[in-house]
Amino acid sequence: LAVKNKKEDSGDHVDFMRISSYFFSSDIFFTDKQRKYEIQELELDKKYNTLVFTGVKSDLLKFIDLLKNL
Numbered sequence: 001l002a003v004k005n006k007k008e009d010s011g012d013h014v015d016f017m018r019i020s021s022y023f024f025s026s027d028i029f030f031t032d033k034q035r036k037y038e039i040q041e042l043e044l045d046k047k048y049n050t051l052v053f054t055g056v057k058s059d060l061l062k063f064i065d066l067l068k069n070l
Contacts, residue, residue, distance in 0.1 A: 024048050028063075030055070 015035055023029055023044065028051050031039070036052050039045050045052050051066070053059040 023050060026050050028053065028066075 015031070019029075019031065019035065019039070023039070027049070029039075030053050033054050033056065036054050039052050044050070053063050
């Protein structure tokens with residue numbers, strides 16, 4: 001946030017704690033659209049081999065397909 005001169009609010013702090021605590025050990029991770037974009041921009045999803053989804057319809061359909069193919 002500091003690099004991009006964005007304001008941080010109290011919800012951001014919770015998001016960062018949740019992501020930093022669980023992302024590295026997750027195969028599948030659900031978050032909001034903004035955090036998904038930031039995770040993918042930093043290529044953390046590739047680094048930790050984690051599939052990142054949001055609650056938008058297209059992501060939910062991809063997640064359902066993933067579950068069907070397990």
